[in-house]
Amino acid sequence: MAELLRNPEKLSKAQAELEQVIGRGKPVKESDIARLPYLQATVKETFRMHPAGPLLLPRRAGATVQVGGYTIPEGAQILVNVWAVGRDPATWKDPEEFIPERFLGLDMDVKGRSFELLPFGGGRRICPGLPLAIRMLHLMLGSLLNFFNWRLEDCVSPETMEMGEKFGMTLQKAQPLRAVPLPIEI
Numbered sequence: 001m002a003e004l005l006r007n008p009e010k011l012s013k014a015q016a017e018l019e020q021v022i023g024r025g026k027p028v029k030e031s032d033i034a035r036l037p038y039l040q041a042t043v044k045e046t047f048r049m050h051p052a053g054p055l056l057l058p059r060r061a062g063a064t065v066q067v068g069g070y071t072i073p074e075g076a077q078i079l080v081n082v083w084a085v086g087r088d089p090a091t092w093k094d095p096e097e098f099i100p101e102r103f104l105g106l107d108m109d110v111k112g113r114s115f116e117l118l119p120f121g122g123g124r125r126i127c128p129g130l131p132l133a134i135r136m137l138h139l140m141l142g143s144l145l146n147f148f149n150w151r152l153e154d155c156v157s158p159e160t161m162e163m164g165e166k167f168g169m170t171l172q173k174a175q176p177l178r179a180v181p182l183p184i185e186i
């Protein structure tokens, strides 16, 4: 929601897709998600820039291995910085920009197969809540966008809004978003 309010043209595009596919003010159903590529791209772009678990969960090397020219000794604790992976200019064009369009037509998912985008981790310890979370995210975001118009508080503009992050096991907005819902005209 914060990125959409900071990028009003992306917010309009997401709402326009919902209006076209579902109809303004109608509830979003699970079966609708597959027909909402821009909403899906918006969720992926949010995961790229703001992964909820920025360092995944710690791992320990079971044996000494070579990875990308580095020696990882047995017993070393490994943190995978997916926050940095998501903003690596070698992989992403304009990594600091919120551009959901970059995922349209791109065969990249969040299920641990595309190492450029691992918001749920991967391998044996991949998030077991993924199937639930991915459905709920699209339903919640889609519903918020399809039932209301949104604006920032009077004293805040997209250019001046606070987007700082607070790092820990999970990634949070340093300043919570204050967004104003407005009734929609149906």
Ligand code: HEM
Binding pocket: 051, 052, 053, 056, 057, 058, 118, 119, 120, 121, 122, 123, 124, 125, 126, 127, 128, 129, 130, 132, 133, 137
């Ligand atoms: C947007 C929502 C969520 C995100 C982004 C997320 C992300 C993650 C990440 C990054 C990990 C670490 C994976 C790794 O290190 O490879 C993880 C682990 C885990 N998640 Fe989630 N998660 C979400 C929602 C959920 C939900 C809804 C549940 C439960 C219903 C859940 C349960 C777990 C559990 C139990 C683990 C530990 C798995 C293990 O270590 O074996 N998560 N999650």
